Amino acid sequence: MSDKREQLVVTALGLFLEHGYHATGIDRIVAESGVAKMTLYNHFESKDELIAAALQRMDEQWSTRVDTYLTHIGGSPRDRLLAVFDLHTQWYCEDDFHGCVFLKASHEYTDPAHPMHAFAAEHYQRLRERLAGLAKAAKAKRPDTLARQLVLLLIGATSQALLDDDRSSATQAREVARVLIDAAV
Amino acid sequence: MSDKREQLVVTALGLFLEHGYHATGIDRIVAESGVAKMTLYNHFESKDELIAAALQRMDEQWSTRVDTYLTHIGGSPRDRLLAVFDLHTQWYCEDDFHGCVFLKASHEYTDPAHPMHAFAAEHYQRLRERLAGLAKAAKAKRPDTLARQLVLLLIGATSQALLDDDRSSATQAREVARVLIDAAV
DNA sequence: TAACGTATGTACAAATCTGTACATCGTAGC
DNA sequence: GCTACGATGTACAGATTTGTACATACGTTA
Numbered sequence: 001m002s003d004k005r006e007q008l009v010v011t012a013l014g015l016f017l018e019h020g021y022h023a024t025g026i027d028r029i030v031a032e033s034g035v036a037k038m039t040l041y042n043h044f045e046s047k048d049e050l051i052a053a054a055l056q057r058m059d060e061q062w063s064t065r066v067d068t069y070l071t072h073i074g075g076s077p078r079d080r081l082l083a084v085f086d087l088h089t090q091w092y093c094e095d096d097f098h099g100c101v102f103l104k105a106s107h108e109y110t111d112p113a114h115p116m117h118a119f120a121a122e123h124y125q126r127l128r129e130r131l132a133g134l135a136k137a138a139k140a141k142r143p144d145t146l147a148r149q150l151v152l153l154l155i156g157a158t159s160q161a162l163l164d165d166d167r168s169s170a171t172q173a174r175e176v177a178r179v180l181i182d183a184a185v
Numbered sequence: 186m187s188d189k190r191e192q193l194v195v196t197a198l199g200l201f202l203e204h205g206y207h208a209t210g211i212d213r214i215v216a217e218s219g220v221a222k223m224t225l226y227n228h229f230e231s232k233d234e235l236i237a238a239a240l241q242r243m244d245e246q247w248s249t250r251v252d253t254y255l256t257h258i259g260g261s262p263r264d265r266l267l268a269v270f271d272l273h274t275q276w277y278c279e280d281d282f283h284g285c286v287f288l289k290a291s292h293e294y295t296d297p298a299h300p301m302h303a304f305a306a307e308h309y310q311r312l313r314e315r316l317a318g319l320a321k322a323a324k325a326k327r328p329d330t331l332a333r334q335l336v337l338l339l340i341g342a343t344s345q346a347l348l349d350d351d352r353s354s355a356t357q358a359r360e361v362a363r364v365l366i367d368a369a370v
Numbered sequence: 371t372a373a374c375g376t377a378t379g380t381a382c383a384a385a386t387c388t389g390t391a392c393a394t395c396g397t398a399g400c
Numbered sequence: 401g402c403t404a405c406g407a408t409g410t411a412c413a414g415a416t417t418t419g420t421a422c423a424t425a426c427g428t429t430a
Contacts (some may be wrong), residue, residue, distance in 0.1 A: 004377075020293045022207035026418060030307055036378045041419070098295040107292045108205045110283040112350040121348050149361055152354060156341020159288055163306050165297040169337060176334055179364060189407075211388060221408045226389065 005043045007033045013054045017098045021051055021116075043068050051116060058101050059123050066130070077138035081131065081150065081181055083173035088157060092167040099162035101154065126153055140184040149180055190228045190293070192218045198239045202283045206236055206293050206301075236301060243286050244308050262323035263366055266296040266316065266335065270359035273342060277352040284347035288340065312336060334365055 009035035015024040026047055030037045044050045066087065073083045091097060102120035109117045128151045135143035135150075157173040160166055196218035200209040211232055215222045229235045251272065259270045276282060287305035295303045313336045320328035320335075342358040345351060 026367040078364050104292045106348040107289045152341040155344045159340045163291040
C-alpha cells in the first residue's frame, strides 16, 4: 500500500517544478497531497530524500517517454534525432510546463558535488549518450560531438521556453539541429 | 555616501548567484557585507527590492562588458557576433562562475508575470536586439531569426556550463554559431 | 478476538526567516 | 561646539521552517 508515497512524490514534483526546491515547504506538500506529515516522514528520512525521489522519478518518466515516442515515430536515425525536438515542443505546450527540474536543480544547488546537482548532470549525460547512439546509427562523422551539440540545443530551448514563455523554441532549435545533422553525415 | 548600498548589492549578487534567491537569507547578506541590518532596510524597502537592485546592476554590468569587449575586439560584424561567444568563455572560466542570475531568476520565479522573471526576460531580449543589429550589419538574410538562434545557443551554453561544470561549452556553441552565420549571409 | 502495521491529527521543539524598535555612536556641515 | 543624519548593535516580534512526540483510528491477518 505505497499509494501515499506515490501521491507525495507526484505532488512534490509539481510543486518543485512550479516554485523551486527551497521555496516549497514540507507543510505545503503535505497539505496539497492530502497525506499526513508523519506519513511523509515514515516514507522519507528528510526533505532532501523526497527531492531525490522526485528527481529519480522524473528521470525514469522521461526515459520511458523518450523511448515510447521514438519507437512510435520510427523512421531513420536522422528522423528520430529530429523527433526528439518535436517531443520537446509537445512538452513545452503542456499547461503545467514550468521548466526542467534538472536544470532547476543545477541552479539551486550550484555546487557540482551536491547530490542533486550531480544527478541532474547524469540525467543529461544519459540523454547525450542516447543521442550519440542515434548519431552513430545515422553515420555521423563525429557522433559524440553532434550529440553534445544537440543536447546544448535542447537545454537552450528548454531554458528559453521558460524564460520567454515561448513554446516555439524547440522548433527553432530543430531548424539548427537539422543543419548540424545534415552537415555531420 | 552610498558606499554601504554598493557593498550590499555586490555581496547579495554573489550570494544569490551561488545559493539562489530563496536560499539566501537577509542575515547572511548582512553578515558577509559587514553592514548593519538597519542600514539594509534604510536603503531597500524589502528583500525583493534588494534582489531587483542586484538584477538591475548585473544587467548594466553586462551591457557595458559586452560594449567594451566588442569595441576592443573590433573587426567585422561577423567577427563581433562570434566574439560574443569568446566573451562567454571568459565568463565561464572565472572562479566565481555559478551560472546566470537571470536564468536563475526564471527558474525560481516561474510565473512570467513576476517582476523578477519579467526583468530576466527583458535582459535577454536586449541581448537579442543587439545581436540582431550586428546580424543586420553582417548582411544576414533574416537577422532577427539569426539573433534568436544565437541567443538560444548562448543560453544553452551557459546552462550547460553550470550543469556539467564545463567551461568549453561556449566554444562548442561558437562552432554551431559559425555554421549558422555563414549559412545566413 | 487479538495483534500488528500503517495512517492520522494535534501539538510541539528548535531553528530560521523577514522586518522593526530603540538607544547609541561617529562624522560632516554650520 | 552644535546640529543633523546616517550607521550600528541588540533585542525582539511574528511568521515559517524542518522534524518529532504521542495518542488514536483503521484495516488486515492470524
